[in-house]
Amino acid sequence: MWTWFxxxxxxxxVYRTAAAFAPWFLLIAGIAIAYGVIDGLVFAxxxxxxxxxxxxxxxxAPAGWLSMFGYTLMAVAGAIGLIWRIKMAHAxxxxxxxxxxxxxxxxxxxxxLWGRPMWGTYWAWDPRLTSELxxxxxxxxxxxxxxxxxxxxxxxxxxxLLAIVGVVNVPIIHFSVQWWNSxxxxxxxxxxxxxxxxxxxxxxxxxxxxxxxxxFGAMLCMRLRGEVLNRERQSSWVREMLRA
Amino acid sequence: MSVGAGSAMSLVLRRELTLSFxxxxxxxxxxxxxxxxxxxxxxxxxPELSLLRDMAPGVLWVAxxxxxxxSMEGLFKSDAEDGTLEQLALSGQSLGVIVIAxxxxxxxxxxxxxxxxxxxxxxxxxxxxxxxxIMMLSLAMGTLTLSWLGAIGAGLTVGLRRGSVLLSLIVxxxxxPLLIFGANATDRAIGGETAAGALYFLAAxxxxxxxxxxxxxxxxxxxxLE
Numbered sequence: 001m002w003t004w005f006x007x008x009x010x011x012x013x014v015y016r017t018a019a020a021f022a023p024w025f026l027l028i029a030g031i032a033i034a035y036g037v038i039d040g041l042v043f044a045x046x047x048x049x050x051x052x053x054x055x056x057x058x059x060x061a062p063a064g065w066l067s068m069f070g071y072t073l074m075a076v077a078g079a080i081g082l083i084w085r086i087k088m089a090h091a092x093x094x095x096x097x098x099x100x101x102x103x104x105x106x107x108x109x110x111x112x113l114w115g116r117p118m119w120g121t122y123w124a125w126d127p128r129l130t131s132e133l134x135x136x137x138x139x140x141x142x143x144x145x146x147x148x149x150x151x152x153x154x155x156x157x158x159x160x161l162l163a164i165v166g167v168v169n170v171p172i173i174h175f176s177v178q179w180w181n182s183x184x185x186x187x188x189x190x191x192x193x194x195x196x197x198x199x200x201x202x203x204x205x206x207x208x209x210x211x212x213x214x215x216f217g218a219m220l221c222m223r224l225r226g227e228v229l230n231r232e233r234q235s236s237w238v239r240e241m242l243r244a
Numbered sequence: 245m246s247v248g249a250g251s252a253m254s255l256v257l258r259r260e261l262t263l264s265f266x267x268x269x270x271x272x273x274x275x276x277x278x279x280x281x282x283x284x285x286x287x288x289x290x291p292e293l294s295l296l297r298d299m300a301p302g303v304l305w306v307a308x309x310x311x312x313x314x315s316m317e318g319l320f321k322s323d324a325e326d327g328t329l330e331q332l333a334l335s336g337q338s339l340g341v342i343v344i345a346x347x348x349x350x351x352x353x354x355x356x357x358x359x360x361x362x363x364x365x366x367x368x369x370x371x372x373x374x375x376x377x378i379m380m381l382s383l384a385m386g387t388l389t390l391s392w393l394g395a396i397g398a399g400l401t402v403g404l405r406r407g408s409v410l411l412s413l414i415v416x417x418x419x420x421p422l423l424i425f426g427a428n429a430t431d432r433a434i435g436g437e438t439a440a441g442a443l444y445f446l447a448a449x450x451x452x453x454x455x456x457x458x459x460x461x462x463x464x465x466x467x468x469l470e
Contacts, residue, residue, distance in 0.1 A: 137417040176421035
């Protein structure tokens with residue numbers, strides 16, 4: 001029953017599975033994103049308050065969600081690698097970091113572009129923006145720590161430990177930043193209540209979430225393959241595969 | 245000869261303190277750095293006292309963070325370079341006890357020293373004397389928390405040739421909640437308001453890191469040492 005789980009520790013199996021999944025993820029992601037973009041940007045009605053500017057939510061919300069999902073995945077994979085000494089878990093952790101960081105940047109950039117028409121400024125020290133920015137710094141820390149080690153195995157384990165420490169800190173950072181801001185700023189311009197969305201707006205958003213997640217998965221599969229090849233370049237199966 | 249954990253801790257603590265006091269210049273450098281950085285702000289912004297008083301919490305806390313971080317790199321470095329750390333790790337004592345003793349010693353010579361000279365800096369920034377006790381209490385808890393966080397970072401970067409920038413990159417994001425609550429407590433003390441809420445948060449962070457950071461720092465050392 002657990003054999004599928006054990007096989008995940010085998011580099012050739014991971015390499016082939018990732019190769020098999022990637023095109024499907026990409027295909028479905030393409031369809032979902034195409035539907036989401038067309039329906040969200042063209043057919044969904046403009047927001048009664050924000051007009052057409054709200055449409056950036058179709059990129060912003062999935063990106064913001066994936067930035068946090070990516071960090072959690074990085075830490076969980078790192079923890080699995082650290083505890084059970086599974087090399088492939090470290091490979092996943094290493095592969096996911098730049099993707100998660102990119103989505104964090106995307107979330108920040110789209111949020112900033114959205115902020116300009118809505119709040120009249122590209123950047124406000126809003127709790128969510130600030131904690132997202134700190135999340136980006138945490139990504140940078142983990143990525144640079146991994147890169148700083150000459151011995152990749154040690155770099156993996158050090159980065160995994162830092163990712164775990166970061167995950168413990170993320171809720172603390174989140175709440176401290178909220179508390180900090182609520183004290184300093186009373187009424188803010190950026191109040192938009194999470195109103196219950198009508199279906200015509202919601203469906204494209206859900207499609208974008210699905211599409212972004214699958215795109216994330218596809219990117220992860222591709223980066224994971226590169227990571228596995230790079231890590232296993234001395235092993236016989238890679239040499240045989242390259243010879244064939 | 246076997247030594248109990250408590251006496252091992254006090255031995256390491258005494259060794260660290262002796263080593264620090266044999267090198268008074270290294271002991272003083274972070275403190276001088278703290279003084280110089282806080283001097284920069286009135287020069288760069290404005291010597292007007294009311295403005296300085298508004299900025300004082302932020303200036304004090306950022307300068308304390310940086311000064312404390314500056315000395316953090318040396319926490320394990322010299323011992324790792326001459327092999328002492330490996331000997332300590334192999335000594336049969338729990339590495340965690342040694343990490344705790346070393347971090348406490350580091351805090352005593354850097355963090356606690358910063359707390360002691362902070363009234364001097366605060367006077368220059370026009371902080372009223374009534375705010376000193378809360379400012380010093382918050383700085384004491386904050387620098388201790390920072391020492392624990394720094395111990396994790398120092399443990400992770402100890403084997404690296406260019407660890408110092410990386411250490412800041414790792415530790416500063418983790419220290420941001422600390423800065424928020426610490427500066428807030430100081431700010432409220434200066435304004436004559438009650439600072440209890442922020443102090444409780446600081447105390448919680450302090451207890452939290454004191455209980456968990458030694459584990460993480462020990463694990464970090466085990467990764468980099470082996």
